[in-house]
Amino acid sequence: MMHKMPSTRRLIYAALIVVLLAFLPLLIQKGVANAYHFKTLFYLKLWEGNQQPSKAQFQQAKVAAVNAYSLDNSNPHYILSFAKVLEWGAYHQFYDIDVKKHSQLYMTAIKLRPLWPNAYADYGASLAFLNSDLDTAWPLLEKGLRYGPYTPEVLRQVLAVGFFFWPQLSVEQKKLVLETSLVAVESQWSMKLELQQLTRNYQRTSVVCSYMKYTAIEISEAGQQWVSESLCHHFYKRFG
Secondary structure (H helix, E strand, O other): OOOOOOOHHHHHHHHHHHHHHHHHHHHHHHHHHHHHHHHHHHHHHHHHOOOOOOHHHHHHHHHHHHHHHHHOOOOHHHHHHHHHHHHHHHHOOOOOOOHHHHHHHHHHHHHHOOOOHHHHHHHHHHHHHHHOOHHHHHHHHHHHHHHOOOOHHHHHHHHHHHHHOHHHOOHHHHHHHHHHHHHHHOOOHHHHHHHHHHHHHOOOHHHHHHHHHHOOOOOOHHHHHHHHHHHOHHHHHHHO
């Protein structure tokens, strides 16, 4: 009795199963790395929302970031998150950061994704705050704005560095920071609140509100309303 040859469809199915089985370990690894990454992001968002990190939180975030990076060290998102977690640890004296190795993380992320505005802005902020190296940091912040002029993370970092180092900035740099604050006014609600928080944290309300009042750049009606009723309400009430 002659056996029937397998149909073409069966051969295709068999080949697909073999391929899937071959890639299954890699898919599982990617999934696990992504889960660790989301845990890292959870803590970063928490801290960026002005909640003070505890040492226990930092350790958990660091473990998650290290695991994600170890499973996939070619993912720029994992690398950037890893670098930012280490920074938070350094800021709060939970971690003794190696500046050279830390900079290498940012440079690797940029190399892997050279048009990613967040990587430039975050690296610039890191150099400014950790190294007090404003001269090297500023071109990176400008590059972040070039690639992502409306990206919330870029706006936040430019404003934070600009407000903190305000007395050291040139006239052109101050102009860029104030123009960035105007972009934030016209952005989504969360970015507006970020601007408001940063102006208060770094005591730049008078500078920003004076700019908003006298700038020749047109502000939308909704933007003007938010500025007068929220961002600059007390300043305008006091100084007119």
